[in-house]
Amino acid sequence: MNPELISQIASAVVVAWGSFAAIRAARATTRTLLLSNLLVAAAMLLLVRLISDFGGWNSWFLYVWLLSLGGYVIAVYLAATAWPNLPWRAANDRTRQSEITNLSISSVLTLAASGALVVPGLLLS
Numbered sequence: 001m002n003p004e005l006i007s008q009i010a011s012a013v014v015v016a017w018g019s020f021a022a023i024r025a026a027r028a029t030t031r032t033l034l035l036s037n038l039l040v041a042a043a044m045l046l047l048v049r050l051i052s053d054f055g056g057w058n059s060w061f062l063y064v065w066l067l068s069l070g071g072y073v074i075a076v077y078l079a080a081t082a083w084p085n086l087p088w089r090a091a092n093d094r095t096r097q098s099e100i101t102n103l104s105i106s107s108v109l110t111l112a113a114s115g116a117l118v119v120p121g122l123l124l125s
Helices: 003-027 031-051 060-085 093-124
Strands: none
Touching: 003 031, 003 060, 031 060, 031 093
């Protein structure tokens, strides 16, 4: 097995997992948790797009990518239908702190990983 194939298989697993996580995000109990879950799923999709070798338009990975994008579209629809019925924050203080911490950590890790992948590419080109 060559390194490109291993990279594509790993990327396909991450993209499919992100799509599944995005669909599950609609089960969140608050809007903050919903946004946090969608942010993590979107980060998976975008980071894989930045680092993965697609192999051209005739590669199998393109079809996995398109199916996963369909999962993300379904997730956005489910999130939009669940949004009006969700409160912004949880009623319990402990749960509220957990949600805000989860959202903050997700945001910081997404920005850090994106910066770590994008900035060196910009400097090298």
